[in-house]
Amino acid sequence: MTVRRLLAGMFTIAFAIPFLTLLAAVPRQTGQTAQPAPPVPLEKLKLPPGFRISVFAEGVASARQMAMGAKGTVFVGSRAARRVYALVDRNGDRKADDVKVIADGLTQPSGIAFREGSLYVAAVTRILRYDDIENRLDAPPDPVVVYDKIPAAQGHTWKYLGFGPDGLLYVPVGAPCNICERLDEPQFATILRMKPDGTNVEVFARGVRNTVGFDWHPVTRELWFTDNGRDGLGDDVPNDELNVAPAPGLHFGFPYCHQGNVQDPEFGDRKPCSETTPPAQFMGPHVAAIGMRFYTGTMFPPEYRNAMFIAQHGSWNRSEPIGYRVMVAKVDGRKVTSLEPFLDGFLHGIRGTPTARGATGDAYARPSDVMMMPDGSLLISDDQGGRIFRVSYGR
Numbered sequence: 001m002t003v004r005r006l007l008a009g010m011f012t013i014a015f016a017i018p019f020l021t022l023l024a025a026v027p028r029q030t031g032q033t034a035q036p037a038p039p040v041p042l043e044k045l046k047l048p049p050g051f052r053i054s055v056f057a058e059g060v061a062s063a064r065q066m067a068m069g070a071k072g073t074v075f076v077g078s079r080a081a082r083r084v085y086a087l088v089d090r091n092g093d094r095k096a097d098d099v100k101v102i103a104d105g106l107t108q109p110s111g112i113a114f115r116e117g118s119l120y121v122a123a124v125t126r127i128l129r130y131d132d133i134e135n136r137l138d139a140p141p142d143p144v145v146v147y148d149k150i151p152a153a154q155g156h157t158w159k160y161l162g163f164g165p166d167g168l169l170y171v172p173v174g175a176p177c178n179i180c181e182r183l184d185e186p187q188f189a190t191i192l193r194m195k196p197d198g199t200n201v202e203v204f205a206r207g208v209r210n211t212v213g214f215d216w217h218p219v220t221r222e223l224w225f226t227d228n229g230r231d232g233l234g235d236d237v238p239n240d241e242l243n244v245a246p247a248p249g250l251h252f253g254f255p256y257c258h259q260g261n262v263q264d265p266e267f268g269d270r271k272p273c274s275e276t277t278p279p280a281q282f283m284g285p286h287v288a289a290i291g292m293r294f295y296t297g298t299m300f301p302p303e304y305r306n307a308m309f310i311a312q313h314g315s316w317n318r319s320e321p322i323g324y325r326v327m328v329a330k331v332d333g334r335k336v337t338s339l340e341p342f343l344d345g346f347l348h349g350i351r352g353t354p355t356a357r358g359a360t361g362d363a364y365a366r367p368s369d370v371m372m373m374p375d376g377s378l379l380i381s382d383d384q385g386g387r388i389f390r391v392s393y394g395r
Contacts, residue, residue, distance in 0.1 A: 046344040169193065
């Protein structure tokens with residue numbers, strides 16, 4: 001070997017070692033893009049008088065369901081990013097100072113819930129539990145498997161989690177298709193519930209195509225949930241649904257009946273709409289109504305007490321895109337008395353050329369979940385830009 005080659009080899013090694021060390025030190029960006037999300041013109045967004053919007057956190061790729069820890073930590077699940085985040089506001093300025101990744105490499109860990117110091121995470125076929133998590137944000141524990149018998153399939157696999165007033169854990173199992181009848185697997189198109197340790201699993205509701213948003217009314221303690229309607233019947237049919245389940249054992253129509261009054265052209269002859277539970281409210285066709293919560297705080301004006309906020313993720317295959325906003329619904333018992341936009345202005349055009357398959361909205365953000373903070377403000381997750389917005393009222 002010549003002296004020149006020897007020196008060249010030594011130079012290559014000397015350069016490569018620190019370069020590889022630098023690469024190893026860079027956090028793994030699973031499911032994230034290298035470019036930051038473009039800014040959102042907050043001044044163009046529409047809210048009722050007296051309300052303000054700000055950015056609570058950024059860098060939360062594919063942000064989905066949120067959950068509040070006992071010590072004020074905001075946990076966020078994700079879909080494409082395969083991560084679960086912990087957002088910490090250390091100085092109380094209403095903005096997250098740290099965005100920590102507490103779990104990585106999971107399959108669509110969009111659904112999360114917090115209970116007695118533990119964070120529950122739904123990752124398609126499994127429900128995991130991270131114990132004492134708020135005291136271990138910098139060194140998260142290995143998860144405990146709570147339940148691992150959720151059927152696997154393509155389709156609506158991502159989840160939403162919540163603990164009901166009965167102390168049971170509720171988890172939906174979406175339909176593995178746009179439209180189908182899967183009598184071989186009775187857990188598809190249902191909402192399950194179980195004890196916190198994963199035992200005593202039972203079907204609470206059937207005929208639910210794809211809910212990724214539910215909550216219990218603060219007074220009646222009845223379960224309300226959104227449900228996304230099937231595709232392929234046109235721009236205006238069927239509506240997404242807002243449903244109420246006052247008791248277990250109800251059937252909400254899928255795949256036989258849609259929006260309570262539209263028989264499915266393929267499966268409708270197998271169960272009439274009269275044998276299913278109709279929705280409490282039409283949400284609009286293909287708006288993708290997903291995350292929802294009842295408001296129990298005192299920051300907002302009194303007329304918002306016990307109203308529900310609903311994130312509309314936005315249509316993906318409608319010739320004229322709709323949704324891409326947050327709605328507010330007010331109810332009296334099981335009757336919806338009003339439904340109107342609360343936060344609007346994210347949608348500002350059409351991406352691409354409308355085709356027979358439809359068009360996607362060109363939007364600043366796609367709301368995916370809502371959650372009330374202890375001070376009564378409202379957080380809104382955006383899985384398009386990886387942001388968490390905060391809506392407050394007054395000064």
